[in-house]
Amino acid sequence: MAVSSALQTDDLDSALDLGGFDLNLLLVLGALLRLRNITHAGNELRLSQPATSRALARLREIFNDELLTRHLRSFELTPLAEKLVPKVEAALKNIGNIFSNRVPPPERFAVAMPDHLALLLIANLTGYFREVSPTTVFLPIIGFSDALAQLETGQIDLALGIADDAPLGFYCRTLPAIQTLCLSRQGHVAAGGRVAYDELGRFLSIRIGASYNAGFGEIRDGVEALRPRGKETLTVPDIHTAASLLQGTDAVLVLPAPSARYISARYGLATFVPQKGPPLPPYHVSMIWHERWHRSSIHAGVRSMVASYVLEGG
Incomplete structure (x- = not known):
């Protein structure tokens, strides 16, 4: 692809058809301008000397300029090449920034x-x-x-x-179903597992406020779906209030097993699984x-x- 000698003037920024331009030549050009030696430039880019020489010939054709000329045992830059040095350095730096930038860690x-x-x-x-x-x-x-x-x-x-x-515009990954456990005070009549899940409604049913107050199309935590349905329901604001209530009443609470074990250890509560009737519903979360x-x-x-x-x- 020949480029007019107008590139030898101050109009070095005139647009090239990048679709027909081998951008690998920009790396070769940068190394040649900086090192002013075909062999050294090839070594830096891991190119053979013949390959580097061919790239230089292609660059000379594009710019219609020698770019490097022999002087004694070294090379000198032509006036056009001298003008290209800061432009090529800036271009390579910008390209490096484009491909090396990483998203900064969030604050x-x-x-x-x-x-x-x-x-x-x-x-x-x-x-x-x-x-x-x-x-x-x-x-x-x-x-x-x-x-x-x-x-x-x-x-x-x-x-x-x-x-x-x-x-x-959102991603949603649903985790595998999680086993659930019943929580109660120590010595509770149901703690031995002899009361079926669908019969636990005869005890006080605890509703944790944050578990059910979202409407359709919003996000909720799913605990409300585990709650045994009964005649008497008490709504509490958080899991710690629920645990305190379990300690002093016959209330029963169903939670995902990891959370139930944590609460049990922290508040000295009993965990159990009903031994008869339908299995406890699993906990789903995404x-x-x-x-x-x-x-x-x-x-x-x-x-x-x-x-x-x-x-x-x-």
Whole structure:
């Protein structure tokens, strides 16, 4: 591809048809202009001397200029080549920036989740960010108020819950079904497992407020689906209030097994599985995130850690 000698004037920025231009020649040109030696340029680029010489011949044809001329035992740059030096250096630097830039670590990473999962995850996610991205502040958000809208605007980075229909532009990974356990005070008549799940409604039924207050199209935590239906229901604001209530009443609460074991150990409660009747319903939860973060390595690491700790209980 011949280029008019106008390139030898100040109009060096006139547009080339990049579709017909081998951009590998730019690397060769940069090395030749900097090293002023065909052999040294070839060695730097891991090209043979004949290949480097052919590239120089092609560049001379494109620019209609010798670019390098022999002087005694070395080479000198032509006036046009001298003008090209800063332009080629800037072009190579910009191209390097384009392909080497990485998305900077986020200043903060916000995860919306129910409090019973937060018990399992907060310490471990804090440690994860301290290791892989010390400048990132981990921000746990308990509950799902307007979570999808906040995911879309970037106020929340990840949500752990259930959505009836994740809109276009979101990813939703549903984790395998998680075993559940019943929680009660020690010595409870049902703690031996002799009361069927569908009969647990005769005891006080605890509803955790954040578990059911989201409408259709929003995210919820799924605990409400596990609750034995009974005549008497008491709504409490959080899992800790629920645990305290279990200690002093005949109430029964069903939670995903990892959360149930944590609460049991912390508050001295009994865990059990009914030995007769239908099996306990499993717990379902998904990770929901916006597509803008789908390929981020930090986000992918968070999702992998969350899945591991939710399924295995830490």
